[in-house]
Amino acid sequence: MRPTSLKSIASIAVALGLASPLWAGAAAAAPPITCTGGQTVTYNPGLKETVPQTVTYTAIGNYGACPINDGVVTVKYSEGGTVTNATCVAFPSTAAATLTWRLLNGSTQTSTVQVTGVEVDVAGATQIYTSVSTVLSGRYAGHLVNVTVAVVPDPANLTPCLTAAGLTKLEGASTLTIT
Numbered sequence: 001m002r003p004t005s006l007k008s009i010a011s012i013a014v015a016l017g018l019a020s021p022l023w024a025g026a027a028a029a030a031p032p033i034t035c036t037g038g039q040t041v042t043y044n045p046g047l048k049e050t051v052p053q054t055v056t057y058t059a060i061g062n063y064g065a066c067p068i069n070d071g072v073v074t075v076k077y078s079e080g081g082t083v084t085n086a087t088c089v090a091f092p093s094t095a096a097a098t099l100t101w102r103l104l105n106g107s108t109q110t111s112t113v114q115v116t117g118v119e120v121d122v123a124g125a126t127q128i129y130t131s132v133s134t135v136l137s138g139r140y141a142g143h144l145v146n147v148t149v150a151v152v153p154d155p156a157n158l159t160p161c162l163t164a165a166g167l168t169k170l171e172g173a174s175t176l177t178i179t
Helices: 006-015
Strands: 033-047 053-065 072-086 096-103 108-123 126-138 144-151 167-178
Touching: 033 072, 033 144, 053 167, 096 126
Parallel strands: none
Antiparallel strands: 033 053, 033 167, 053 072, 072 096, 096 108, 108 126, 126 144, 144 167
16 A cells, blocks of 8 residues: 555645645735625615715625635625715725635635725726725735625616615625735
8 A cells, every 4th residue: 555645635635625725824825816796785874975974884795606726615795884974985984894705615714804995986887896905814814805896877776876865775796806
């Protein structure tokens, strides 16, 4: 019988999703990860175009299309809190978010993320929201996280920021990237 090296056993365990690669929690060696899915953000009260107010919000993203090269199958993004001086044009959030990773072996891991900014761009009729964050702890600690949500406005209400209720919900296709 041929002796089996520890390295071979570890490689097989990682390939089968029974163990995490050594770089799973380390920033230096983790590969870029891009997952696609969707995200919904709710605001209460609704955001107004230029009237700053205190707003409570919740953002939930579900990403099912992740590469499994490091054992990640899906990820859930959860963020929420209260933001003062929030408008449709400026949303000065520096909230903490949680990423919950579901792995190939059925286990889960979490990461704590600090949001450092939100950027809004327009491409044709599509509004593109990009949240920039840093992973503070857990899987991929030290890496940057970009969450992009592309929103096509509701044809029945193209200017929700100008209505009495304001913008109460954003929903769209989303990409979560770890670099």
